Amino acid sequence: MSSNSDKVKIIFGLKIRQLRLDKKLSLSEVAEKSGLSISYLNEIEKGKKYPKTEKIMALSDALNIDYDSLVSLKLSKQLEPIAELLNSNILTELPLEIFGVEPADFIELMSEAPAKISAFISTIIEISRNYDMRVEQFYFSVLRSYQEMYDNYFPDIEESAQQFRKLFEISEITSPNDTLLSDILQNFYGYQIEEFTRESHPDLTTIRSVYNPKTSKLLVNGDLSPEQRAFTFGRELGYQFLQLKNRPYISSVIEVNSFEQVLNNFKASYFAGAILINKNVLVDRLTYFFASPKWNGDMMLSIMRLFNATPEMFYHRLSNLMTSHFKINNLFFLRFNNEVDHELFYLTKEMHLAKLHTPHGTALNEHYCRRWVSLTILKDLEKIQKEEGYDPEKVLCKAQVSEYIDTNNHYFVMSLAKPSPPNKKMNSSVTLGFAIDDNLRSMAQFLNDPALPRRKVNETCERCGAVDCAERMKPPLVLDKKHSLERLKQAIASLE
Secondary structure, eight states: OOOHHHHHHHHHHHHHHHHHHHTTOOHHHHHHHHOOOHHHHHHHHTTSOOOOHHHHHHHHHHTTOOHHHHHOSOOOGGGHHHHHHHHSSHHHHSOGGGGTOOHHHHHHHHHHSHHHHHHHHHHHHHHHHHTTOOHHHHHHHHHHHHHHHTTTOOHHHHHHHHHHHHHTTOOTTOOOOHHHHHHHHHHHHOOEEEEEOTTTOGGGTTOSEEEETTTTEEEEETTOOHHHHHHHHHHHHHHHHTTOOSOOSBSSOSOOOOHHHHHHHHHHHHHHHHHHSOHHHHHHHHHHHHHOSSOOHHHHHHHHTTSSOOHHHHHHHHHHHHHHTSOOOSEEEEEEEEETTOOOEEEEEEEESSSOOSOOGGGTTSOBOTTSHHHHHHHHHHHHHHHHOOOTTOOEEEEEEEEETTTOOEEEEEEEEEEETTEEEEEEEEEEEEEOSHHHHHHOGGGGOTTSOEEEEOSBGGGOOOTTOTTOOSOOHHHHHHHHHHHHHHHHHHHO
């Protein structure tokens, strides 16, 4: 949606079409009554044309409605949800073209069946309100769909990263560290970089960085690890090198002003991963890793440590290359946070390629299966911290084959867990899971390793019928309700 004039055209066209349909008039009948051509009326109804005053008066006579009501921007109650959508920022901000949809196509769809589209939009709005869905959650959902549509691999950003490495003479086997990237920011892009501490900025201790575009000053949390600093600087370089102007200035998502900011933040983050983790080096190491007949978590950690990358960045990068270079498309990525001494696990990031794997966001108010390696690895890390003390560089690696109860779906799942500075009481795990199919079996030779743990899992305790589960946190309330409804249906069917 490019301007307010576009909205005026659409609203006017919708009103004309709805009035015509309410009066059971065809386009040819309105054309005859108004003296306008059928093709011109069609353009009006599709929001492509806005007639001059004398033609609006002819339409008001033909449809038996006063002029002022016709030109008013107020829509009928039946079409109010469309007006709410048009007056929101969503159509303005969402780059529909990245999904292969032209704004004109969307507008035409609305004009073809406005009442039905209005009811659909109203339903979506009601669902979002019931689940307290904020606008940033909507934008991040759109971003995930964008990633999934392209298998989370973007050749144009890959090419830009290679150009950057070549420009600054970074060799193929080098993973640039935070010092090098900081120097480039300061010497080439004019940044001023300053660390802050809990003492100097106590209100900023939970965020990693803040950028002031007026002074080109980047404030960086002094508690960050070298890998987190490298990513922070790499993302800033992504904004500059890719010339992404509309961007968030705070590392943590506090408030999202537009979808373009969310998309540009993703592009800059992808760029950072690509310059820190050269795809050619990682592909070579992964080829050897998957060819091993034995699962070896230490080997996975040693590959990660070749690069100045956090576990989350490493797994994100691995997901890019699994789809593009190994043709393993049926995968998922999850990130969980867990506060020390608490039993609640928060799913803070997810991505599903090819098909929806559980878990997903709709289960946030339930208790995720405690048999998932994503969660057990966090409790293992917490136990080590209590025994050995807090170590911000400690990283665990675990894997298992997960068989979903009742569905018989099998996934190979591997997780990394580490502390999540600057919050010393928070740990996080990142997980990559792969559907076990012929393609994966031919590549991952260690799937038959008897030492690789195998566990039956489910979505949440509330949906699980495993009565002998020692890890159960809650009764299977959702499952019991489902079974109760099935018994009721069977009882009614028996009466017939």
